[in-house]
Amino acid sequence: MNTKFKLLTLFGFLSSVVAFGQLGQNKTVFTRQDTLRGSLNADRNWWDVLHYTILVEPDFDKKSIAGKVDIDFKVLQPYKRMQVDLQQPMELDKAFIGDTKLEYTRDGNVYYITMPASLNLKKGQVKKLALRFKGNVRVAKNAPWDGGWIFKKDEKGRPWMTVACQGLGASVWYPCKDHQSDEPDNGAALLITVPDTLIGVGNGRLIQKQSFSPGTMTYRWEVKNPINNYNIVPYIGKYVNFADTAMGEKGKLDMSFWVLDYNLEKAKEQFKQAKTMIHAFEYWMGPYPFYEDSYKLVDAPHLGMEHQSAVAYGNKYLNGYLGRSNSDWGLKWDFIIVHESGHEWFANNITSKDLGDMWIHEGFTNYSETLFTEYVYGIQAGNEYNYSSRKGISNDRPIIGPYGVNKEGSGDMYPKSGNMIHSIRHAMNNDQKFREMLRYLNKKFYHATVTTEDIQKVVSDYFGSSVEKIFDQYLRTTKVPVLEYYFSADKKKLFYRYTNCVEGFNLPVWLPSATGTVLLAPESNKWNEKELKGDPSGYDIASIEKNFYLTLKPITNN
Numbered sequence: 001m002n003t004k005f006k007l008l009t010l011f012g013f014l015s016s017v018v019a020f021g022q023l024g025q026n027k028t029v030f031t032r033q034d035t036l037r038g039s040l041n042a043d044r045n046w047w048d049v050l051h052y053t054i055l056v057e058p059d060f061d062k063k064s065i066a067g068k069v070d071i072d073f074k075v076l077q078p079y080k081r082m083q084v085d086l087q088q089p090m091e092l093d094k095a096f097i098g099d100t101k102l103e104y105t106r107d108g109n110v111y112y113i114t115m116p117a118s119l120n121l122k123k124g125q126v127k128k129l130a131l132r133f134k135g136n137v138r139v140a141k142n143a144p145w146d147g148g149w150i151f152k153k154d155e156k157g158r159p160w161m162t163v164a165c166q167g168l169g170a171s172v173w174y175p176c177k178d179h180q181s182d183e184p185d186n187g188a189a190l191l192i193t194v195p196d197t198l199i200g201v202g203n204g205r206l207i208q209k210q211s212f213s214p215g216t217m218t219y220r221w222e223v224k225n226p227i228n229n230y231n232i233v234p235y236i237g238k239y240v241n242f243a244d245t246a247m248g249e250k251g252k253l254d255m256s257f258w259v260l261d262y263n264l265e266k267a268k269e270q271f272k273q274a275k276t277m278i279h280a281f282e283y284w285m286g287p288y289p290f291y292e293d294s295y296k297l298v299d300a301p302h303l304g305m306e307h308q309s310a311v312a313y314g315n316k317y318l319n320g321y322l323g324r325s326n327s328d329w330g331l332k333w334d335f336i337i338v339h340e341s342g343h344e345w346f347a348n349n350i351t352s353k354d355l356g357d358m359w360i361h362e363g364f365t366n367y368s369e370t371l372f373t374e375y376v377y378g379i380q381a382g383n384e385y386n387y388s389s390r391k392g393i394s395n396d397r398p399i400i401g402p403y404g405v406n407k408e409g410s411g412d413m414y415p416k417s418g419n420m421i422h423s424i425r426h427a428m429n430n431d432q433k434f435r436e437m438l439r440y441l442n443k444k445f446y447h448a449t450v451t452t453e454d455i456q457k458v459v460s461d462y463f464g465s466s467v468e469k470i471f472d473q474y475l476r477t478t479k480v481p482v483l484e485y486y487f488s489a490d491k492k493k494l495f496y497r498y499t500n501c502v503e504g505f506n507l508p509v510w511l512p513s514a515t516g517t518v519l520l521a522p523e524s525n526k527w528n529e530k531e532l533k534g535d536p537s538g539y540d541i542a543s544i545e546k547n548f549y550l551t552l553k554p555i556t557n558n
Helices: 032-038 261-270 273-285 328-332 335-342 359-377 379-392 415-428 431-444 452-463 468-476 541-547
Strands: 047-059 064-075 081-085 091-097 104-107 110-114 126-135 148-153 159-164 188-195 199-201 205-210 216-223 235-237 239-248 251-260 295-299 311-313 350-352 448-450 482-487 493-499 509-513 516-520 528-531 551-554
Touching: 032 110, 081 126, 091 104, 091 110, 188 199, 199 216, 235 295, 239 261, 239 273, 239 295, 251 261, 251 273, 261 295, 273 295, 273 335, 273 359, 273 431, 311 335, 328 359, 328 379, 335 359, 350 359, 359 379, 359 415, 359 452, 379 415, 379 541, 415 431, 415 452, 415 468, 415 509, 415 541, 431 452, 452 468, 509 541, 516 528, 541 551
Parallel strands: 047 188, 251 295, 295 311, 350 448, 482 551
Antiparallel strands: 047 064, 064 126, 081 110, 091 126, 104 110, 148 159, 159 235, 188 216, 199 235, 205 216, 239 251, 482 493, 493 528, 509 516
């Protein structure tokens, strides 16, 4: 689930305006700061994050925060300097390893911390970097799309705070190694200090609450599993809690719901959908990836986000996307519960190393909406829901963004990637194998970071041949492939080919007929032919366009 979600349809997401260079598309110029944020380098490569412990105390009136971060890291290779990310106007106040005070300099949104020789760093050592930070944090202008800290008041005029920072980056509020490829292997702890009239909610499980000063309460939450930096998020408000359990594939899954006090009764009814969602997604994609940390939905002052084991919910307790959908099927369930929770499998369990590959998060999660619809209402409902999502495809620029500069590609990564996956599924013509593929992806890349090529290899293995050109077509160009066709004069043969496509595009399609389905294997810019049996009127060629993302074009005068 980026700068988050960019609406493309009533329930899709607005695309950003950056132009990317993929397969001859127009280019944009990136700055040194973009490269420092988005790429790995010598100042980042030598250390591996093992654990974050974050203490944060916000000041609602001043729109500021202060806190501390302990970063447990492993030395992969001793080096003289460490890059720690912290975006302006936030400031680093102190840095220590043990009793050694560290010197540092600032370069825009990056701090370079000097590693003195006296530390005697050695390969394999585990060290703790202690940092103190403060500042008037960037305030979100329109969360979650234009992210940052959110300082709002609830309907009763009480403070309500949280963060939404996907794409923008966790370094907008706390110092960290802000690159998706390095998740803390051993999880994270989040300590939230708030006025004792409010509640602090975080990822994972509540371990402790304690007052360290009059009028305040500190809540300690912990996750045991790896977690994306941008997913570590505090929620602060007048929360109440209720709980449930789901018997899942790995046993009992604890489910917890934190909502504003006046939303309690609505939440008890609407959030019943969460258990159905868990069963649907475990069926299709494998066990919920974070049993140790539980599953949680939390009222948020913005639409929603996939914060791991603490999913942000702001859909106003309505089905659809704020009560709307391009499909009647989408009005039967709550979009934010389903979509954002789907990210627990794709985004939180399987994470792209580079933001340019964020289609892995959004494409598969977009398709999880189809899978949920099918699980509850049947395969035809799923097909119809998926087809309706094409209304949100703009084909403005490629889905895969430029690498190494922390920029995502087109917002088409939602519906267009989802339709690519649907097309591949129908080309496989074997739902059992397709389901096995989704489950294998979540098993093979369990708590891992990946590239498009990693996903492509697994999909190719299950597909039975390389999907490289299929990925190129849908992810790296804006062209919608055209399937041209015509019948022979005696109607006994069908001729067909792909145009408006990359050379080598080879998506098979299945042609339904009165006696079964017929496999067609169109090639790019080359006519193929298929011998037909029986009356050509018995072949439902128009249905191809429903199940495969392409344009059918009948050819005359051949």
